[in-house]
Amino acid sequence: MTEISIARDFSRTPGGRFRRHGPFSGEDFRERHLEGALVAALKSGEPIVIQFDGVAGLPSSFLEEAFGGLVRRHPNESVVRLLQFSATERALLPYVALAKQYVQEAAVSA
Amino acid sequence: MWGDLGSWIADKLLAPAIVASIFSWILLLVAEGHRARREALSKQVETVRNDILTMWTLACDYWSRDASANPEDEILAERILLAEQDLRYSAMELVPSLSGYISDTEMAGLVADVSRAVTSGSFGEPDRPKDLSRLRSLRSATVVMRDRLLTARNARLRVTFRLH
Numbered sequence: 001m002t003e004i005s006i007a008r009d010f011s012r013t014p015g016g017r018f019r020r021h022g023p024f025s026g027e028d029f030r031e032r033h034l035e036g037a038l039v040a041a042l043k044s045g046e047p048i049v050i051q052f053d054g055v056a057g058l059p060s061s062f063l064e065e066a067f068g069g070l071v072r073r074h075p076n077e078s079v080v081r082l083l084q085f086s087a088t089e090r091a092l093l094p095y096v097a098l099a100k101q102y103v104q105e106a107a108v109s110a
Numbered sequence: 111m112w113g114d115l116g117s118w119i120a121d122k123l124l125a126p127a128i129v130a131s132i133f134s135w136i137l138l139l140v141a142e143g144h145r146a147r148r149e150a151l152s153k154q155v156e157t158v159r160n161d162i163l164t165m166w167t168l169a170c171d172y173w174s175r176d177a178s179a180n181p182e183d184e185i186l187a188e189r190i191l192l193a194e195q196d197l198r199y200s201a202m203e204l205v206p207s208l209s210g211y212i213s214d215t216e217m218a219g220l221v222a223d224v225s226r227a228v229t230s231g232s233f234g235e236p237d238r239p240k241d242l243s244r245l246r247s248l249r250s251a252t253v254v255m256r257d258r259l260l261t262a263r264n265a266r267l268r269v270t271f272r273l274h
Contacts, residue, residue, distance in 0.1 A: 015234065016233060016234030016235060017232070017233075017234070017235065018235070021234060021235050021236060022234070056195070057191045057192070057194060057195045059187075059191065059229040059230075059233050059234055060225055060226045060228075060229040060230035060233065061229060061230050061231060061232070061233045061234060061235075064230055090202045090203070090205065090214060091195075091198045091199045091202045091203070092198070093202060093214055093215075093217075093218035094198055094202070094218045094219075094221035094222040094225060095222075096218065097215070097218040097219050097221075097222040098222040098225065098226060101222065101226075
């Protein structure tokens with residue numbers, strides 16, 4: 001299992017969708033952290049757990065680009081199964097719900 | 111004779127009076143507890159409604175104009191993220207008070223729909239066009255959330271009242 005903490009490994013205050021619009025974008029997170037982890041996870045079969053604890057706030061556009069974008073670029077049934085989302089802070093559970101929504105929607109449209 | 115009178119007073123007057131006083135006192139405590147819980151819950155729900163209203167006001171300002179038409183567009187986007195944070199906290203903190211009537215998962219879904227209506231798409235992008243359809247999505251999400259909260263609160267209060 002690979003755990004990626006958005007707050008610890010990337011930023012406590014992630015930005016918007018694309019890198020060209022500012023730092024810590026969803027595109028940046030996907031390319032720097034998710035793509036490599038996914039390649040390894042597809043080989044090993046071990047899940048990637050995305051940890052939301054510690055983030056101060058996330059635009060939905062960040063989540064869509066990072067997770068929906070990942071599924072669109074890797075239209076493989078295993079990707080949905082390998083991506084897991086976690087938050088122990090109750091106030092961050094809406095982000096877990098949103099990330100799952102975006103993954104499911106991208107999987108359906110892929 | 112005085113001894114008999116004393117016993118009679120103690121048995122027939124004093125004891126029932128003491129029992130009645132204790133009973134009234136317990137009833138008063140229970141009623142006061144119920145009132146305090148009711149007020150606390152209503153206050154929490156009111157906070158969530160105010161946070162929704164703040165989001166709505168900021169979102170109207172943001173999505174009714176192109177980004178290029180507002181020199182403070184970036185600041186407005188930050189204010190929306192702050193308002194979204196307030197809403198997430200107030201709504202999710204309400205769940206323990208509505209335990210049994212709304213779950214963490216359901217509340218998270220309701221908040222997610224509101225967040226999505228406001229901060230998805232081209233949110234935060236400097237070339238963002240205005241998008242009034244987002245206000246309709248937000249109105250829809252907030253109506254669903256508000257109705258669900260009020261239903262859960264009323265159900266919770268009805269049970270509290272019945273128990274006491």
